[in-house]
Amino acid sequence: MSNPKVNQIIADTLDRSRARMQRTNESAADVSDVEELVAITPDEFKAALLGSGWDAERLAKRWGMSKRRVNQIIADADRPRYYDDAIRALSHDSHGAQKGKRQPKKIAP
Template identity: 65%
Template sequence: PFDAPSVSHYYGSIFLIRIIQLEVKELVPMAPEAFKAEIKRRGWEPELLAVRWAMSKRRVHQIIADGDRPRYYDDAVMALPAILK
C-alpha cells in the first residue's frame, strides 16, 4: 500500500489528521492474443484500425504483437466503438 499525504481538517478547536492508504496496482499490458481478440470482438480488423489510427498496417500489426506496448494502446482498443455488421 501507498501512504498518501495526510489530509487535515480543522473543526473549531479540534484538528483532525487522517492518513489515506491507497493501493497502487501495477499496470500490466494485455497479452498480444487478448489484444487481438478484443479488436476482433469489437468488429475491427487491423487494416481498418490502421486507417482509423492513421498509421500503416505493418505498424498496427507490430503494436498487436508487442507484449510490452504502451498502455495507451490497450486503452484505445478498449474504447473502440463496436462495428455492427
C-alpha cells in the same frame, strides 16, 4: 563582502524553488489513487480487436498508420499501455465498428 541585494535574490529564488517542489510533491500524491494498468497479451489485444468487429486494416485507417505498424503494435507485449486503453475503448465504439465509418448525427428539424 556580501551584497544584500544578491542575498535577497538568492533567498527569493530558493523560496520559489521550494514552493515549486512542494506543489510537485502534492500533485504526485493526487495520482496515487490511479489504478495500475495491467498489460494485455498480444492474443488478448487481437481478440479485443476482432471481437469488436475491427481488423488491423480498418484500425490502421482509423489511427492513421500502416497496417504493418498496427500488426507490430498488436504483437508487441511491451507496447505502451495507451494502446491497451485505446483498444479497450475502441471495442465499445459502436459507430466505428459499423463499416469503419462514423454515423452522422441526426439534426432535429
